[in-house]
Ligand SMILES: Nc1nc2c(ncn2[C@@H]2O[C@H](COP(=O)(O)OP(=O)(O)OP(=O)(O)O)[C@@H](O)[C@H]2O)c(=O)[nH]1
């Protein structure tokens with residue numbers, strides 16, 4: 001048994017941090033240890049909540065207020081981030097820790113920034129595995145934050161039980177700005193900053209999105225009334241309890257009707273295939289393979305071979321060459 005397993009399952013934060021560092025490592029021996037560690041961890045279930053929103057919408061402020069509300073109820077909350085390196089410079093939520101100051105010092109909360117300069121695929125795998133670590137460490141809620149650029153929302157939705165879209169108050173025409181695909185994966189839309197001067201606009205925005213959500217196809221895995229739009233204020237805390245009540249209601253309903261586990265099963269299948277694809281692609285990076293690719297590629301470029309038969313030849317060669325030999329320089 002790995003020396004991290006026991007302290008981690010007892011909720012030891014240092015062990016959790018070390019385990020995350022281990023799964024983030026790209027060293028082959030670390031990778032092997034990480035895979036073995038994940039395999040021996042107990043299966044525990046947290047509520048995985050994906051949270052997406054454009055820069056400045058108030059994600060950090062919301063997570064701080066929402067997280068504190070949950071820890072005050074005795075729940076253990078982990079916060080993770082999925083961000084492609086291009087979206088933010090280096091440290092990402094590290095800088096945010098100032099905005100989540102109280103939460104980051106809360107013994108019932110755990111905040112882990114996104115690793116810097118990693119590709120989205122790598123960040124996705126690392127986050128998925130970190131979610132498992134947090135569950136094994138006894139966290140009740142795992143919040144996975146992403147700034148909505150590129151494909152990161154879809155990635156986060158595919159590792160979450162519930163997907164929340166955070167929006168800012170805005171005039172009617174800006175409703176168009178939210179891509180239909182994102183509306184379709186959102187379970188709850190929260191319009192933040194429903195306070196002070198922005199309150200009226202926020203309420204109108206909620207009504208606009210509630211209308212837009214009603215136009216979407218009814219989903220078999222939702223109780224009536226979902227997906228829905230609600231106002232919140234991360235500043236005043238207004239609406240946070242109602243937002244949480246809706247999240248737990250939705251999760252409970254899905255559990256009762258078998259949709260919760262079905263979704264996780266589908267997700268597991270999806271990630272298995274995605275890891276397999278990544279693993280196969282990684283094989284093309286081995287030195288031996290690169291040399292062979294260059295040779296055959298040159299032949300195609302010269303016109304000595306056509307692309308299709310060259311690809312077939314390459315696949316045959318890969319199949320005939322043992323994986324170990326491919327690693328030799
Ligand atoms: N009025 C009002 N302002 C808010 C609220 N929540 C956040 N803000 C303000 O909105 C700005 C952005 O908040 P952040 O929490 O940093 O937003 P973010 O989504 O984390 O932004 P990025 O990390 O850049 O993606 C800050 O100036 C906050 O003070 C709210 O509930 N009401």
Ligand SMILES: [Mg+2]
Pocket residue numbers: 059060061096
């Ligand atoms: Mg932020």
